[in-house]
Amino acid sequence: MRPTTKDLAKAAGVSRATVDRVLNERPGVQEKTIKAVNAAIKELGFVRNVSAANLAKSKVYRILFLLPQVGGEFLAGIEDEIGVLRLAVRNDNVEISVRRELSRDPHKVVEILSKLSPENFDGVALMASESPQVRDATSRLTERGVHLVQLISGQPDIRPYDFVGIDNFAAGATAASLLGGFNRAREGNVLVITDTMTSLDSAERRLGFDSVLQDRFPELKALPTLESHSDRDRADTIVRNTLRNFSNIVGVYVMSSEAAAPLEAVFRYRDHADQVIIAHEQTPSTTRFLQDRKIDALITQNTGHAVRSAVRLLKARADGVEPLASQEDVRIEILLKENLSRRQFSRKR
């Protein structure tokens, strides 16, 4: 049997209440009592039972997902994943809420973040592009005691909070590697489209893409990035114009997570078989395109996993526990028609 607070109390010659005080670093305990309890902890190899503690506290973890207001299939998919998770974690005292109210304007984002406090939320999963203003606001938020994880959009490895998502430079490089590899060494141009280049995510993908193209596929030349600004008509226009101006297009790379409109524009003016086409993220549209072989590959991240990871991280931070690192890594996945996962799950009854 694992030792309990009762055992600690006996070993340290104090009451269970005092053990509790020491365990939770509550104030008002004599230094020597603290030492005695800590010695007992070490000696007995005590590990606290978090669920018993949560039961006693009737603790609920309140987690908020802050998402962009506008979005297409990709964002809808994320909302769905959150919805599924919300039900699944109710048994673990986790209460998830979602707000779709972030805009491109950093000041609006800052305003929303500034209203958040530990009174209302233990943790926030934020899906917003980086900017100096937002960075400051998140710092203040965490200082106020609200845990934060940056979700999908943003930069790994840079600040004192967690990032859940893929390395966009590597994602772009992966796209280039596939596009170049599948292209059979034809010479020509590559059309590159995204939503907007002001987002760091797209910029990083482009850098990764270019670096591999230059290194390994000198026969390919990537054109300047086209920006659709989330506008269907605009996507159509810029694609049409570019296809008209550049004759020898052998590849297309759609960098944005909402790829449907740009891809449809391409299909409208070109036979899909005439070039290698790579896009990002798995949505109903992109899945269909892959199945129909209208595109060659998708670079994706497992959004369900990302969302669960965000919740686990926020919970771990709230508990002051170190998360299981390997589990929280979001991989850059490559999807071909052949490895689209068919079955959701496997069990016959």
Added chain:
Amino acid sequence: MRPTTKDLAKAAGVSRATVDRVLNERPGVQEKTIKAVNAAIKELGFVRNVSAANLAKSKVYRILFLLPQVGGEFLAGIEDEIGVLRLAVRNDNVEISVRRELSRDPHKVVEILSKLSPENFDGVALMASESPQVRDATSRLTERGVHLVQLISGQPDIRPYDFVGIDNFAAGATAASLLGGFNRAREGNVLVITDTMTSLDSAERRLGFDSVLQDRFPELKALPTLESHSDRDRADTIVRNTLRNFSNIVGVYVMSSEAAAPLEAVFRYRDHADQVIIAHEQTPSTTRFLQDRKIDALITQNTGHAVRSAVRLLKARADGVEPLASQEDVRIEILLKENLSRRQFSRKR
């Protein structure tokens, strides 16, 4: 506040003990009392608090991983993952043990399985090839009340227990798609190697591989499967002979999860750049080969995820709870040099 058994008891006009009896379908409760309690459950929207129940029962989930006795880097990696997980889940009353004692001989496997009982284990994760004998033994095991999940090796969708792993037909198809796609339409032969074709896994991969090759890459012809029988020297010999007998080899496909020896044999007799090389699973060796561009791609499954998934499934089955299907899907991943995940985890302090 969510309703508790206390609320149920009051609403149904019975004691908490009776509520408990109904909740856990214990015998000896009047039909009408059961109805009353169930009515209250429905009315109040009661959801049981599993961790409170576990606390009261001091329940521990005893889970056994049964692994093959012999194995290389791939199996070692799985053992490592289990080791990490064992520590991580100790706080969740899960006790994991591992036995590396399965042999190729089905009768030995059966013997081991027949000794397992609910007295010792709540669930077993079994990594063994399919065979009629083993199938019977697993059926008897589950009938005895020990939950079972088939891990990595085996067939999805066929029996009344869970399978955690990838669809090997699709994995083989994916390999062919990459090999053919990267090959730039050269005509030639493809060397195919595995450990042993008697395992269903390899057979399935081969079928998937061939089907895509025939459909989409008629310029490629896959040679009969070579079998290394986990023997380094034998791998060397068969590879050398085949390379001597067939001049025009433009591709190599290693189907087995332990790929190091066959790959090294290939490198010994051929310049790696002369053909497209695809193998399975990420291990120290295959990772290095990918980084050095000695191989072109890996088809992998996330073993850490698979192991965690197995534990979650066995726990869910033991609780009689439906698992979160989407989370337990193991994907066929494609690894190029570009999307090898660098960072394990991302947080600066």
Added chain:
DNA sequence: CTGAAAGCGCTAACAG
């Protein structure tokens, strides 16, 4: 600064 006692939601043992 420390301890006693009650309670979180559920289960187990024993009466009745």
Added chain:
DNA sequence: CTGTTAGCGCTTTCAG
């Protein structure tokens, strides 16, 4: 067939 009582491991008053 059903209720009472005690207790899982930890936290939270409230005294002292």
